[in-house]
Amino acid sequence: MLRDKISPQWIAGTDRFWYRVTTERGSEFIYVDPAKKVRRPAFDHGRLAAELARAADTTVVADSLPFQTLEWQEEGKVTRIQVGLRGKTWRCGLGLYRCDSVATPKLDPNELRSPDGKWALSLKDHNLWIRNTATDVRRALTNDGTARNEYAGNTESTTTWVTAQQPGFPAPPVALWSADSKRILVQKVDQRRVPESYLVQSVHAGGVRPKLWSFAFPMPGDSVA
Secondary structure, eight states, X not given: OOSOOOOOEEOTTSSOEEEEEEOSSSEEXXXXXXXXXXXXXXXXXXXXXXXXXXXXXXXXXXXXXXXXXXXXXXXXXXXXXXXXXXXXXXXXXXXXXXXXXXXXXXXXXXXEEOTTSSEEEEEETTEEEEEETTTOOEEESOOOOBTTEEEXXXXXXXXXXXXXTSTTOOOOOXXXXXXXXXXXXXXXXXXXXXXXXXXXXXXXXXXXXXXXXXXXXXXXXXXXX
């Protein structure tokens, strides 16, 4: 089906959004401003395709742009979009339609970035911390989290939790950012009264003796988190 699905991508702090839709020729990006009753192409697809082709030294077709998502950026009256193409990130101004490659910082898999990219959430000692990505300054958002009564963590009531404790497995906070990057929705789960269950790991990097894992795992009749 063509033009049958709309997945709005909200522009931070506003009731405006953009979305991508399939068309007879390929795809198109649409911009919507409900307050002004505006619905139009998000940008000049032909000009953007021509500039991306020049900047990335490749062929780009306006009706089938080689990306399915983008980052919408507004600064005063200047609007830019940021897209990925040929293994690089490109920032394109929608005024002069000039695209330049930009260096993208390596993301920490243990952090949860805000929609505007200015903040990053992480977990430390069962509490929620926030980092300013521009200054790298960190501060605690909570201070009363404890073992099995923590913020933004996963419940232990699955063997997957044990697997996730292995070194190298990312553990970002279980949280949701608001579209304007000003608020966070997070749960605090109390598992202190949940009885334990156990797994024995026979093969691991810590030696030849089996390793015992204990985790909160309710069974019928037990207290739950």
